[in-house]
Amino acid sequence: MDMSSSYQRVPSVRIREMKDDFLKFELRDTDASIANALRRIMIAEVPTLAIDLVEIEANSSVLNDEFIAHRLGLIPLKSEKAVNMLLSRDCNACDGDGRCDFCSVEFTLDVKCTTDQTLDVTSQDLRSSDLSVVPVDSLGQNTGSMGDAALEQRGILIVKLRRGQELKLRAIARKGIGKDHAKWSPAATVTFQYEPEIHLNETLLETLTLDQKREWVESSPTKVFDIDQVTQQVVVVDPEAYAYDEEVIKKADAMGKPGLVEIISREDSFIFTVESTGAIKAADMFLNAINILRQKLDGVRLSFDTQEADDQFGELGAHMRGGL
Amino acid sequence: MNAPDRYERFVVPEGMKKVTYERDMKIMNAGTFTAQREDHTVGNVIRMQLHRDRSVLFAGYKLPHPLEYKIIVKIQTTSQSSPMQAYNLALNDLDKELEHLKRAFEAEISHKQNEYY
Ligand SMILES: [Zn+2]
Numbered sequence: 001m002d003m004s005s006s007y008q009r010v011p012s013v014r015i016r017e018m019k020d021d022f023l024k025f026e027l028r029d030t031d032a033s034i035a036n037a038l039r040r041i042m043i044a045e046v047p048t049l050a051i052d053l054v055e056i057e058a059n060s061s062v063l064n065d066e067f068i069a070h071r072l073g074l075i076p077l078k079s080e081k082a083v084n085m086l087l088s089r090d091c092n093a094c095d096g097d098g099r100c101d102f103c104s105v106e107f108t109l110d111v112k113c114t115t116d117q118t119l120d121v122t123s124q125d126l127r128s129s130d131l132s133v134v135p136v137d138s139l140g141q142n143t144g145s146m147g148d149a150a151l152e153q154r155g156i157l158i159v160k161l162r163r164g165q166e167l168k169l170r171a172i173a174r175k176g177i178g179k180d181h182a183k184w185s186p187a188a189t190v191t192f193q194y195e196p197e198i199h200l201n202e203t204l205l206e207t208l209t210l211d212q213k214r215e216w217v218e219s220s221p222t223k224v225f226d227i228d229q230v231t232q233q234v235v236v237v238d239p240e241a242y243a244y245d246e247e248v249i250k251k252a253d254a255m256g257k258p259g260l261v262e263i264i265s266r267e268d269s270f271i272f273t274v275e276s277t278g279a280i281k282a283a284d285m286f287l288n289a290i291n292i293l294r295q296k297l298d299g300v301r302l303s304f305d306t307q308e309a310d311d312q313f314g315e316l317g318a319h320m321r322g323g324l
Numbered sequence: 325m326n327a328p329d330r331y332e333r334f335v336v337p338e339g340m341k342k343v344t345y346e347r348d349m350k351i352m353n354a355g356t357f358t359a360q361r362e363d364h365t366v367g368n369v370i371r372m373q374l375h376r377d378r379s380v381l382f383a384g385y386k387l388p389h390p391l392e393y394k395i396i397v398k399i400q401t402t403s404q405s406s407p408m409q410a411y412n413l414a415l416n417d418l419d420k421e422l423e424h425l426k427r428a429f430e431a432e433i434s435h436k437q438n439e440y441y
Contacts (some may be wrong), residue, residue, distance in 0.1 A: 005377075005379075005413070006411070006416075006417055006420075007373065007376040007377055007414075007417050008420045008421050008424075009417075009419040009421050010421070011421060011424065011425045012428055013425070013428050013429050013432050014432065015432050015433065015435075015436045018433070018436050025432075030425070031372055032371035032372075033368045033369045033371070033373075034369060034372075034418075034425075035363045035366065036365075037366070037368065037369045040364070040365045041365060045365075082343065089331065090334070096381075153382070164390065177334070179330075179333055179334055180330050180331060180333075180334070181330065229335070244372070272394070283429075283433055286425065286429065287429060287430070290422050290425055290426045290429070291426070293365075293366075293369070293422055294354055294363070294419055294422045294423070296365070296366050297366065297370075297415050297419060297422075298415075298419050299342060300342065300343050300359045300362060300366060300370075300415070301343070301412070301415055302343055302345060302357075302408065302411070302412070303341070303342075303343065306341070306343065306344065306345050307345075308406060310345055310347065310355075310408060313347060314347075
């Protein structure tokens with residue numbers, strides 16, 4: 001038996017754009033199963049913190065208690081420390097009902113409307129027991145809108161109160177994953193696409209008149225091709241805009257010029273787009289997903305006793321076959 | 325309500341083994357692995373990696389039912405290998421690939437940050 005055999009791939013990455021809540025990168029030299037596993041994990045298995053237990057002390061608002069509890073759960077919380085926290089199910093330090101640094105973060109909210117002006121209760125009214133775990137919006141991290149007075153940060157609306165109404169509660173945020181409830185998913189969107197490779201047949205293209213070229217270029221629903229103003233040649237301007245609709249191929253056939261273009265999707269190269277809710281950085285979502293996939297694969301390794309039991313079984317079988 | 329608890333999907337119940345293996349009684353070098361509380365994420369990755377192994381004659385996986393939280397992986401190999409050996413090799417290769425990917429991504433991040441700052 002060849003013990004040195006290995007079928008390991010050596011993937012590579014190139015980041016195109018990176019912001020806290022947005023990431024676009026190329027992943028090469030691997031296959032769709034790895035790309036898809038990482039995508040699925042970013043959506044459903046990268047842990048974050050979300051409000052999971054709410055004790056309402058007073059609620060005279062128009063929304064009922066469970067409606068408000070649900071809305072609180074959906075507020076994304078800064079969850080950088082989630083990876084180092086315990087799931088309250090696995091926490092031995094407490095009975096899981098809060099006030100435990102290992103598995104939970106406590107929030108309080110106490111708002112009363114005393115004027116004739118409608119009062120908005122928002123995520124900014126939540127007081128956290130841990131300064132690193134706060135609703136995403138209250139950090140004012142939308143640097144793009146900084147300095148724009150009209151777009152002042154007002155937090156995520158929870159409920160509106162009129163004069164005399166109040167809302168007072170205690171909430172416990174816990175660690176969890178999107179597989180349990182979507183409120184724990186750090187992903188706004190995670191997608192990947194195959195990288196298209198577009199080859200134009202220059203010789204065949206030169207048999208077209210300028211009007212025919214224009215007609216062919218315009219047959220694509222997305223702007224993949226254009227005509228160079230100077231040389232009047234068809235050029236590929238944005239291969240990734242191609243939606244695998246095959247319209248240009250059909251058009252070439254209809255014009256009596258089959259083979260004008262050849263489009264293949266490279267099945268070992270992917271373009272990923274990751275958008276975060278703000279709970280954790282987009283780049284960390286991907287790194288966490290890699291770690292989680294490794295842990296998952298390690299978790300499905302055969303235990304020693306399972307392997308040994310099968311070895312004995314094999315020997316028994318060989319013995320019986322030999323004995324007959 | 326008789327809906328199963330949501331955590332049933334990813335928490336292995338006490339006393340249940342995460343992975344079991346059963347030899348095929350009729351075919352040489354064939355067997356079935358059952359992994360509890362796993363789904364397409366892991367099943368598909370293992371299957372595709374097994375397909376790269378030249379000593380693997382067959383590798384397939386299924387998620388038998390959406391409310392049975394387990395996957396089944398069937399493997400048949402040539403006499404040069406065994407289902408267990410192929411399974412272990414696939415897991416080792418995947419781990420090495422992901423370790424490499426992690427390093428490559430981290431290097432790319434620091435490269436990208438140096439561009440900005
Ligand atoms: Zn605890």
